[in-house]
Amino acid sequence: HPRVRRQRQMCIRDSRDYTDLSGEAVNLLAKENKLPKEKGPLAQFGVWSGIQMNTAFDKSPDKIAEMMMQGSMMGVIDMSRTLKEYGDTPEDCRKLGENLIKLEENSIQKMKQYLG
Numbered sequence: 001h002p003r004v005r006r007q008r009q010m011c012i013r014d015s016r017d018y019t020d021l022s023g024e025a026v027n028l029l030a031k032e033n034k035l036p037k038e039k040g041p042l043a044q045f046g047v048w049s050g051i052q053m054n055t056a057f058d059k060s061p062d063k064i065a066e067m068m069m070q071g072s073m074m075g076v077i078d079m080s081r082t083l084k085e086y087g088d089t090p091e092d093c094r095k096l097g098e099n100l101i102k103l104e105e106n107s108i109q110k111m112k113q114y115l116g
Contacts, residue, residue, distance in 0.1 A: 007061050007114055011068075014110075017103055024096055065114035072104040072111075079104075 029036055054067055083089065083097045 007064065010110055014103075014107055021096065021100055021103060024099075028092060028096065061114040062116060065111040069108050069111045072107045075104040076101050076108075 026036055051067070055063060079097050079101050083094060089097070
């Protein structure tokens, strides 16, 4: 279906943006001689099982878009709170957080076309 194919292509492009942002975060950590925290297998399973449950009966582009928008909105809220809580964050870290918020907001806007 063309609509599903377009949605899949958009997700692939967005995942590249997230990968780039992740690489920037790793580089910032490396400057501080720190390593990123790995998500444990339990957390990864929780994400996987949540997706499976939410799409068990509805795998439509509408449902996938809704789930992605909810995830992006959670990302915007979490990062906004973090930036506010740690107001004295170094500029390069703050910029990275702001870029994540923009990426999530753009993702929400793109997904709207798949609703309904």
